[in-house]
Amino acid sequence: MLIMELDRWLGIELRHLAALKAVAEEGSFRGAATRLGYTQSAISQQIATLERLVGAKLLERPGGPRAVSLTEAGRLVLRHAEVITAQLKAAEADVAAIAEGGAGRLRVGTFQSAGARIVPSLLHRFTAAWPGVEVQLEESASDPVLLSAVERGDLDLTFAMPPLREGPFEMVELMRDPWVLLVPRDSELATRADPLTLREVAGLPLIAPRLCASLEQIHAHFRARGLEPNYVYHLDENNIVHGMVAAGAGFALIPKLAVDPNDERVVELTLGPRVPPRVIALAWHRDRYRLPAAEAFVELAQGLCVELEQSVEPVAALG
Numbered sequence: 001m002l003i004m005e006l007d008r009w010l011g012i013e014l015r016h017l018a019a020l021k022a023v024a025e026e027g028s029f030r031g032a033a034t035r036l037g038y039t040q041s042a043i044s045q046q047i048a049t050l051e052r053l054v055g056a057k058l059l060e061r062p063g064g065p066r067a068v069s070l071t072e073a074g075r076l077v078l079r080h081a082e083v084i085t086a087q088l089k090a091a092e093a094d095v096a097a098i099a100e101g102g103a104g105r106l107r108v109g110t111f112q113s114a115g116a117r118i119v120p121s122l123l124h125r126f127t128a129a130w131p132g133v134e135v136q137l138e139e140s141a142s143d144p145v146l147l148s149a150v151e152r153g154d155l156d157l158t159f160a161m162p163p164l165r166e167g168p169f170e171m172v173e174l175m176r177d178p179w180v181l182l183v184p185r186d187s188e189l190a191t192r193a194d195p196l197t198l199r200e201v202a203g204l205p206l207i208a209p210r211l212c213a214s215l216e217q218i219h220a221h222f223r224a225r226g227l228e229p230n231y232v233y234h235l236d237e238n239n240i241v242h243g244m245v246a247a248g249a250g251f252a253l254i255p256k257l258a259v260d261p262n263d264e265r266v267v268e269l270t271l272g273p274r275v276p277p278r279v280i281a282l283a284w285h286r287d288r289y290r291l292p293a294a295e296a297f298v299e300l301a302q303g304l305c306v307e308l309e310q311s312v313e314p315v316a317a318l319g
Contacts, residue, residue: 008053014088016050017081019043020058024078027067050077090153090288105134106293109146109158112238113177113258114280115139118159118305125300133293141210141236150285156294160283161214170286172298175305176277179218180268182245182252182259189251190267201271202227207241207250209258210234214278218253221275229253242266257308280305 022032023043033040051058058074070078110119115137123135138155140146144165146158151167164171181201183189189196202222206229209215222229232250235241238260241252246265255278259268282298284290 019046086152107136107155109155114159117257171281171283175309177255177257178277179271202229205232205250207233207252
């Protein structure tokens with residue numbers, strides 16, 4: 001890139017990128033102006049300045065009632081703008097973290113089973129070691145949502161299931177969580193002497209998670225044997241899954257950590273070593289300042305999950 005071209009791009013301001021994003025999402029200059037608190041003419045000027053600095057047309061302006069839309073160049077610039085904005089938010093979080101030092105807060109993302117089986121004991125150990133740090137939890141069934149929050153600096157750490165989506169992330173594996181088949185305690189399967197085959201499992205009315213990223217690995221193992229699982233429900237709330245199984249509405253294909261060990265209405269059967277367990281990890285932004293408290297949280301999580309993994313023993317293997 002020529003020096004003059006580089007100088008021109010350095011003239012781009014965040015307000016120009018914010019205007020582009022608002023116009024793209026609102027579909028009009030008027031809508032973008034209302035959202036950002038500018039006049040419509042100010043938005044038009046910011047977009048015109050951005051197009052001049054970029055050297056390309058970024059918006060299609062059809063006129064009349066039709067919505068304004070991004071050109072190919074506009075979509076490209078917007079993707080980079082979102083990354084730049086996320087980096088700035090992460091920098092803001094870093095400065096705040098440095099100012100807080102050893103006190104302050106640690107923001108951690110989690111999904112349901114990790115939140116129920118790992119987080120409570122982990123928080124007990126962490127708060128004993130770091131009493132001056134407040135841990136704030138954010139729960140989501142979606143890894144992409146949690147990882148996006150890490151990328152923006154809204155979360156310092158998050159539990160996640162590899163492989164992670166592309167982004168500025170580093171991670172450490174905590175444990176491997178085997179998949180099990182949850183059956184009603186009064187079902188003949190609960191006391192069957194012979195192990196179930198994967199073909200038999202595929203023929204059962206199955207309940208499975210809707211948003212679990214590692215479920216696709218299970219699909220691959222069934223399909224490699226020419227089998228197509230018979231899913232009757234896709235549910236993410238573990239309490240509802242247990243209730244459905246106990247009521248005889250289906251048999252749940254879920255990770256072991258999602259099983260309530262105190263629910264005597266159901267029995268779990270392991271899928272055995274041929275079906276890979278899901279991997280649970282902790283992830284963070286690789287370019288951000290690492291809080292000492294965050295490093296301690298990771299170390300404590302590793303130790304706790306070693307103990308949990310050792311306690312995960314098969315009940316009855318499937319053939």
